Structure formats: structure tokens, C-alpha cells
Amino acid sequence: MVMSIARRAMLSLAFALLSPFAHAGSDEDPSTEALWQQYLRPQAQWPALPKEAQPLAPLPDPHPLRAALDDPLVELGEKLFHDKRLSQTAEVSCASCHLASHAFADPRARSLGVRDQEGRRNAPALLNTHLWDHFFWDGRASSLETQAVMPVEDPLEMAHSPKAIVEWVRKAEDYRPLLQGLNTSLSDLDWSLLAKALAEFQRSLMDDPKEQVLDRFLLAVAAEDWSTARQSLSDEQLLGLHLFRTKAGCVKCHNGPLLSDQRFHNMGLHYLGRKFEDLGRYEVTGLNKDMGAFRTPSLRHLVLTKPWMHNGLFTQLEGIVRMYEHGGARPRRPKNLPPEAYYPKTTELLVAFELSDQERQALLSFLKTL
Ligand code: HEC
Numbered sequence: 001m002v003m004s005i006a007r008r009a010m011l012s013l014a015f016a017l018l019s020p021f022a023h024a025g026s027d028e029d030p031s032t033e034a035l036w037q038q039y040l041r042p043q044a045q046w047p048a049l050p051k052e053a054q055p056l057a058p059l060p061d062p063h064p065l066r067a068a069l070d071d072p073l074v075e076l077g078e079k080l081f082h083d084k085r086l087s088q089t090a091e092v093s094c095a096s097c098h099l100a101s102h103a104f105a106d107p108r109a110r111s112l113g114v115r116d117q118e119g120r121r122n123a124p125a126l127l128n129t130h131l132w133d134h135f136f137w138d139g140r141a142s143s144l145e146t147q148a149v150m151p152v153e154d155p156l157e158m159a160h161s162p163k164a165i166v167e168w169v170r171k172a173e174d175y176r177p178l179l180q181g182l183n184t185s186l187s188d189l190d191w192s193l194l195a196k197a198l199a200e201f202q203r204s205l206m207d208d209p210k211e212q213v214l215d216r217f218l219l220a221v222a223a224e225d226w227s228t229a230r231q232s233l234s235d236e237q238l239l240g241l242h243l244f245r246t247k248a249g250c251v252k253c254h255n256g257p258l259l260s261d262q263r264f265h266n267m268g269l270h271y272l273g274r275k276f277e278d279l280g281r282y283e284v285t286g287l288n289k290d291m292g293a294f295r296t297p298s299l300r301h302l303v304l305t306k307p308w309m310h311n312g313l314f315t316q317l318e319g320i321v322r323m324y325e326h327g328g329a330r331p332r333r334p335k336n337l338p339p340e341a342y343y344p345k346t347t348e349l350l351v352a353f354e355l356s357d358q359e360r361q362a363l364l365s366f367l368k369t370l
């Protein structure tokens with residue numbers, strides 16, 4: 001009950017920030033054939049990117065990376081990841097909030113930890129984690145190894161201690177064979193080994209670019225295999241890709257193999273001075289310039305990682321696209337904020353643009369292939 005009121009308040013606030021949605025006019029669409037001619041050539045010759053942008057890139061080939069993983073550790077990590085005894089009350093495992101069926105994201109806007117406590121952020125997907133330089137929406141962990149202890153100790157998530165976990169793993173019969181496979185004596189077993197195992201398991205969760213629509217297209221273009229390139233995308237998806245790279249400006253931040261620049265931007269979704277305040281990166285650095293900034297999320301498997309944004313605010317991709325058409329969220333400074341208090345500005349990288357209905361559909365159809 002409490003939760004649903006909170007959600008409704010959040011959604012109506014989002015609506016107030018984003019409306020009105022009035023749109024006029026539509027650009028002349030270039031003909032499909034002419035557009036294909038612009039893309040069936042090396043990426044360097046494609047229509048120009050906005051000046052702040054980096055190009056799109058396919059995911060690296062996972063096979064050599066997988067071969068370099070320590071298999072017995074991956075196996076141990078997989079078992080730990082699914083083990084509810086990692087939480088104080090044995091109610092939640094890592095997998096309770098990171099569901100394999102959802103690209104290891106959480107379909108709930110905000111996850112529930114031990115004793116059904118609600119956290120404040122949406123759990124991101126855990127695929128291709130080997131490509132991130134820093135973790136969490138605010139980037140506060142610099143490796144998967146250092147990240148692992150954070151949900152364990154978080155009182156709203158697992159509310160446990162690494163020491164207690166090491167104690168029961170030492171005693172647990174069902175872990176004996178795995179530990180023997182690692183040639184680790186029970187007395188040598190420590191948290192850093194368990195954290196390494198969790199990290200290695202997560203690193204094993206890699207996409208194969210050959211199975212991804214965008215990557216098949218990018219790889220075919222790189223190989224100058226124009227007939228495969230042409231078959232990799234529908235006409236509508238190509239238009240969507242084109243808009244993503246040009247007029248809609250998405251590629252300014254969503255670029256590279258993760259479709260993330262791994263940087264932090266203020267999108268105006270910080271709710272400073274309001275009930276759902278979350279200052280993002282500022283909580284890590286204490287710098288005004290980081291107030292309300294969040295790490296650009298990957299757009300891989302977008303359809304599965306719903307709901308979206310750091311707080312799971314959006315359940316419709318079209319709502320997100322319309323927010324961007326308006327140049328992002330531009331919240332007004334709340335009246336109750338003391339006059340001397342700093343109030344962050346939405347990033348200047350977000351600029352309003354117009355899409356026809358057909359173009360909006362094309363952009364959405366491209367996003368759904370990711
Ligand atoms: C109660 C739900 C919950 C549990 C349990 C949980 N997580 Fe998470 N996880 C989250 C949320 C929410 C975030 C995002 C938090 C943030 O950014 O501040 C997150 C973020 C992460 C990230 C960062 C991903 C990225 O893209 O930066 C990793 C890695 C991760 N979790 C791994 C784990 C592991 C390993 C465990 C088990 C030891 C675990 N999680 C347990 C909810 C959970």
C-alpha cells in the first residue's frame with residue numbers, strides 16, 4: 001500500500017516535469033534507399049556524429065575472455081550468487097534482485113532486501129560487466145571484487161557480514177567438493193576468495209556479438225560484407241539507428257560496446273529537495289558538478305531490463321524518448337530550498353529535437369533490438 005502511493009507520487013511528478021507533450025511538424029524522411037547508401041560503407045564515412053559523441057562499437061569476442069576465466073571459481077561464484085544464506089535471514093540471494101530471465105536486472109522498480117525492505121534504486125543488468133570501469137549508478141565501486149561486499153553489508157539488502165559468511169561456508173557440506181576443486185584448505189578460505197568467485201561468475205556472463213542484431217550489423221560493415229549488413233537490420237531499424245546517431249543525439253552518451261560512455265550526467269531526475277531525492281555521483285565525490293548525476297546505463301537488452309532509470313521511474317520506452325525530445329527533465333527549484341543552496345542544472349548535452357510519429361516508432365524499434 002505504502003509502496004503503491006509512493007510510486008504513484010513519483011509517476012505524477014515525472015509527468016509534471018515532462019509535460020506538455022505537444023509536438024508539431026515532421027521532418028522530410030530521407031528515402032530508405034538513400035539512407036542505406038549512407039550506411040553501406042565504412043563507419044568513418046557514415047553521416048557525421050554530433051561533436052561530443054564517440055562511435056558505436058561491437059562487443060568483443062567472448063571466447064578468449066571466457067577461456068581466461070578460472071572455471072572452478074566461476075562454479076563457486078555461481079553457487080554463491082544463488083545462495084540465500086548470503087543474507088542474514090537467509091531470505092535473499094544476489095539472484096533475488098538480479099534475475100537471469102531479465103538479463104540479471106530486477107523487474108521491480110526498487111528491489112526488496114531482507115525483511116521486505118525497499119531500497120532506493122533499480123538493480124541494473126549484470127551482462128558484460130567485464131567492460132565496466134566502475135560499478136553502480138553512482139560509480140562507487142571500482143571492481144566487481146570490491147563491489148561484492150556492498151550488498152552483503154547493506155542493511156536494506158542482505159544485512160550480513162563477510163566474516164559470518166566465511167564461517168558458514170567453511171562448515172557447509174555442500175561447498176566441500178567445490179572448495180576441494182580449488183585446492184583451498186578450509187582454514188585458508190577467506191572473504192576475498194568468495195568475492196573473487198562472485199566476480200569471476202559475473203564476468204562469465206558475456207554476450208556473444210554474433211547473436212546481437214546491432215553487432216551483426218557493425219561486424220558486417222567492418223568486414224565490408226554489404227549483403228550481410230543489409231540483411232541485419234530492417235529499414236525501420238536502420239532509420240532508428242540513424243536517428244540515434246544524429247538528430248536524437250543519443251550517441252553523445254550511449255556509445256561504445258556497452259552503449260554507455262561510462263560517465264555521469266545530470267538528466268534532471270535527482271528530485272533535489274523533494275521526497276525521492278537522490279544526488280547520485282555527488283554522494284561519492286561531494287562535488288557540486290556531480291550533484292544529481294548518474295552513470296549512463298548500458299542499453300543492451302533494454303526490453304528485459306524494464307523498468308528503467310536509476311529509480312525504475314519509467315515503464316514505457318516511449319515516455320523516455322518523449323522526455324529526450326523535450327531536452328530532458330528540467331525540474332524547477334523547489335520553493336522550500338534555502339536560497340544559498342546549490343541547485344544543479346540539467347546537462348547541456350541534452351537538446352530538444354522533434355520526431356515525426358514514424359521516426360519515433362523507428363527509434364523505438366531500434367532500441368528494442370539492443
Ligand atoms: C536487495 C536486492 C539486491 C541484492 C540482494 C543484490 N543486489 Fe546487486 N544491485 C542491487 C541494486 C538496487 C543495485 C544498484 C544500486 C546502486 O547503483 O546504488 C545493484 C547493483 C549491482 C552491481 C553493479 C552493476 C553495474 O552495472 O554497475 C553489481 C555488480 C551487483 N549489484 C552484484 C550483486 C551481487 C554479486 C550480489 C550478491 C552478493 C548482489 N548484487 C545482491 C540490488 C541487489
Ligand code: HEC
Nearest residue numbers: 248249250252253265269294295296297308309310324349
Ligand atoms: C547526456 C547524456 C545522455 C544522452 C544524450 C542520452 N542519454 Fe539516455 N541516459 C543517460 C543517463 C545518465 C541515464 C540514467 C539517468 C538516471 O537514471 O537518472 C540514461 C538512461 C536512459 C535509458 C534508461 C536505461 C535503463 O536501463 O534504465 C534509456 C532507455 C535511454 N537513456 C535512452 C536514450 C535515448 C533513446 C537517447 C536519445 C534520444 C538518450 N538516451 C540520450 C544519458 C544520456
